[in-house]
Amino acid sequence: MSAPRSPAMDHARAVVERIGRLREERRAVILAHNYQRGEVQDIADFTGDSLGLSLEAARTGARVIVFCGVSFMAESASILNPDKTVLLPVLEAGCPLADMIDAPRLREWKALHPGRPVVTYINSSAEVKAESDVCCTSANAVEIVESLPGDEVLFGPDRNLGLYVRGRTAKRLILWEGYCAxxxxxxxxxxxxxxxxxxxxxxxxxxxxxxxxxxxxxxxxxxxxxxxxxxxxxxxxxxxxxxxxxxxxxxxxxxxxxxxxASTRLLCPNMKRTTLASVADALERMRHEIRVEEGIRVRAARALERMLGTGRGRAGAEE
Ligand code: SF4
CATH class of the missing domain: 3.40.50.10800 (NadA-like)
Incomplete structure (x- = not known):
């Protein structure tokens, strides 16, 4: 005997059906980060890490990409796929870690340490990526740092990831003091x-x-x-x-x-903003489109593509 259905379950099923209809009409692909709500992961075409999803976006023939994640991820997808429409269901879904550095402060930091290459974690804005030599992820950070010339590297914005890398390289890492709460x-x-x-x-x-x-x-x-x-x-x-x-x-x-x-505090409120209803709305109203100004996009793409061209960079593309 099947379990009794509640009005809430009927509503959720109706939203999932609506998403399915709209996905076909829009010829869209839905990408969901590993930190999204379970029900959002379940309706996604692909679930994974931030840049892995961007690579998935590049492979797809779909014209519309609904990125269920936070803003820097949708930006990265748009940077690598400028001919596609990238939608972020909830515009306010940001990343406090990415917000701990901006382009003017990065420029000041670079001026204090001239000649050092800048390695920037993918959890950063397009403007910050545009000011960087190369991006990295938590999977390939050690290899990216090792691939650079010279003995010193500026690494940001996540200090803890930087400390982890520091323990695995002979290079001297100068760290930005950001963190993921x-x-x-x-x-x-x-x-x-x-x-x-x-x-x-x-x-x-x-x-x-x-x-x-x-x-x-x-x-x-x-x-x-x-x-x-x-x-x-x-x-x-x-x-x-x-x-x-x-x-x-x-x-x-x-x-x-x-x-x-390990702890009930391991919840990212920004990742949890996206719901089935917001995905359906994004598809119906074609919102919120994420676009990066072309001058910034080209420079940010260079930092991302340099990462992808470095050894395991492509295979290790994840948050
Ligand atoms: S888990 Fe941390 S790094 Fe990831 S989106 Fe949330 S705040 Fe940003």
Missing amino acids: THAWVTAGEVLAARRRHPAALVIAHPECLPEVLEVADHVSSTSGMSAFARSSPAREFVIVTEAGILHRLMKENPGKRFHL
């Missing part, structure tokens, strides 16, 4: 408490976490790296130290395994 609030004490609650679990942490958290983890990786690690590991149980949305993907991909979030 979602990741940086988690303490090693919380992770150790989660370990005590789940003694059989392996702990997997994202490099945006504090160094003290990474020290008590069994494995450190980006979101796609977590997915690959969980799939291939013989372990049956994991404590996850990154944004809660990734659990939806991990549980779907590994039905026999168990995943626990």
Whole structure:
């Protein structure tokens, strides 16, 4: 006997059907970041990390891309796909980490350290990317830093990712003092408490976490790296130290395994702004279109494409 249906379930089903109709009418593709709500991930054509999704966007024949994520991700998709219409369902979905640096402050920083190459995390605005030599992701940051000439590198805006890279390269990293509040609030004490609650679990942490958290983890990786690690590991149980949305993907991909979030604070409010209703509205009203001014776009594309051209850059493209 099937479970009784509630009015809320009927409404959700109607919204999903509306999205399906509009997706066809608009010949659109829907991309969802790993940190999106589960129901948004479920209606997406592709789920993944920020730049992996941009690469997916570049491959698609669709003219319209609905990017379920935050603004810098939709910008990156638009930078790499200037001939396509990129829609961000909720215009206010920003990234506080990306907002911790802007182009004027980056220019001042560069002036203080002339001649040093600038490596900028993909979690940054188009203007900041345009001022950078090369972008990186959490998966390829070490390799990108190593690929640059000279002994010193300016690295921003995420300090914790920079500290993680610093421990894996002989180069001297000069760090910008930004952080992701979602990741940086988690303490090693919380992770150790989660370990005590789940003694059989392996702990997997994202490099945006504090160094003290990474020290008590069994494995450190980006979101796609977590997915690959969980799939291939013989372990049956994991404590996850990154944004809660990734659990939806991990549980779907590994039905026999168990995943626990290290802390209830691992929630990015901006990532959770996008709902099924906002995706349907975006498709119906063709809003909010994200476009980058051409002069900035060309320079930002150079930094992104340089990353993609560096060894594992393309394979490791993720937040
Ligand atoms: S999880 Fe952190 S880095 Fe990612 S979008 Fe949210 S605030 Fe930005």
